[in-house]
Amino acid sequence: MPNDSAADTTARLLRRVDHVIADLRRGDLALLAHDGANLVLEAAETLTSEGLARLARLTGRQLSLALTRRRAAILGWAEAPSGPGGTVILPIPEGSEVEFLRQLADPSAKAETGSVPGLSAVPPAAADAAVELTKLARLLPAVMIGPVNDHAAAELAADGIHAVRVADVLAYRERSAQSLEAAAEAKVPLLDAAETRIIAFRPSDGGTGHIAIVIGTPDMAQPVLVRLHSECFTGDLLGSLRCDCGDQLRGAVAEIARAGSGILLYLAQEGRGIGLVNKLRAYNLQDAGLDTFDANEQLGFDADERVYVPAAEILRHLGVARVRLMTNNPDKVAALTRCGIAVVERVPHVFPANSHNERYLSAKAGHGHHL
Numbered sequence: 001m002p003n004d005s006a007a008d009t010t011a012r013l014l015r016r017v018d019h020v021i022a023d024l025r026r027g028d029l030a031l032l033a034h035d036g037a038n039l040v041l042e043a044a045e046t047l048t049s050e051g052l053a054r055l056a057r058l059t060g061r062q063l064s065l066a067l068t069r070r071r072a073a074i075l076g077w078a079e080a081p082s083g084p085g086g087t088v089i090l091p092i093p094e095g096s097e098v099e100f101l102r103q104l105a106d107p108s109a110k111a112e113t114g115s116v117p118g119l120s121a122v123p124p125a126a127a128d129a130a131v132e133l134t135k136l137a138r139l140l141p142a143v144m145i146g147p148v149n150d151h152a153a154a155e156l157a158a159d160g161i162h163a164v165r166v167a168d169v170l171a172y173r174e175r176s177a178q179s180l181e182a183a184a185e186a187k188v189p190l191l192d193a194a195e196t197r198i199i200a201f202r203p204s205d206g207g208t209g210h211i212a213i214v215i216g217t218p219d220m221a222q223p224v225l226v227r228l229h230s231e232c233f234t235g236d237l238l239g240s241l242r243c244d245c246g247d248q249l250r251g252a253v254a255e256i257a258r259a260g261s262g263i264l265l266y267l268a269q270e271g272r273g274i275g276l277v278n279k280l281r282a283y284n285l286q287d288a289g290l291d292t293f294d295a296n297e298q299l300g301f302d303a304d305e306r307v308y309v310p311a312a313e314i315l316r317h318l319g320v321a322r323v324r325l326m327t328n329n330p331d332k333v334a335a336l337t338r339c340g341i342a343v344v345e346r347v348p349h350v351f352p353a354n355s356h357n358e359r360y361l362s363a364k365a366g367h368g369h370h371l
Helices: 004-025 049-059 069-074 098-105 124-136 150-158 166-170 172-178 233-237 245-259 276-287 292-298 309-317 330-338 358-366
Strands: 030-034 037-043 064-068 087-091 142-148 163-165 181-187 196-202 210-215 224-230 262-267 322-326 342-347
Touching (some): 004 037, 004 166, 004 172, 030 124, 030 150, 037 049, 049 098, 049 142, 069 087, 069 292, 087 124, 098 142, 124 142, 124 172, 142 150, 163 166, 196 309, 233 245, 233 276, 245 262, 262 309, 322 330
Parallel strands (some): 224 262, 224 322, 322 342
Antiparallel strands (some): 030 037, 064 142, 181 196, 196 210, 210 262
């Protein structure tokens, strides 16, 4: 456990990132500080003509578009230079229209990209952090960014524009996971598991939390039967037939109850970590012929954006060091192992397909290498 001073510092740093995430979702500007320099940014998805003009004025027209290497490759810029985090930074020619810039981020639009522009003056680490902020905001991963002088940065700060350091953005996910604490606990009898406790965990900044569903009384001295389940609003709550998530959730609860005890972690990672809005966008791309993984990549995301540090931290809080993991996904086994939780057995977790999700399940087996 960190001491109070360290915990307060972590919470303060997390809140700074939270402020910027909220601003970007609203279409506001934000400031990034890196190596003594300041950069102003705005998400491409929410860009307006007025916002573009303001950015150009603030940066002296030294504007660039930062986007993921996957999205750049889809746009035909596979050879564009990229930073260590895989972010491609492209200077924006003067006179570019806002609609064109938004189309570069939106795969539902057909943008005429032309040739790759020249090198940008934006530091690669700053571009990586800017794109990471859009991902954390569950926006399309593309952002307008450019340098501003100290006077302009001070004026923006005086106007209430939030600033954050690049290093704090890049460390946000891990810091947030490591600060998770149990916030509330209650007995909640479930349809297939009457002896159930639900424990809500949240990070020190009060941000996005996760849930542990503890069924029975697991023996923490033995490997515990565990299921990591990423939330799926459409499948879990509405019973969508496009995926097998609802079947997996209810089936895991019933199977753990039959086994006598175990834990299901319900993780806030909708759409394999891209969020509900982007998942719906991915569905439209799937209807146009892409599989579930290709659709995420067309949007500019990795095929799977989920992280499992929060799951490992929650298991440690619960006293679990070794697990029998219910999954067909070898990446989950590898990720949890990297996070310090010993996976002593993979327990298959398979349900029948239907006419709506056969292609989805086939993609998970072929593209995602699910077992």
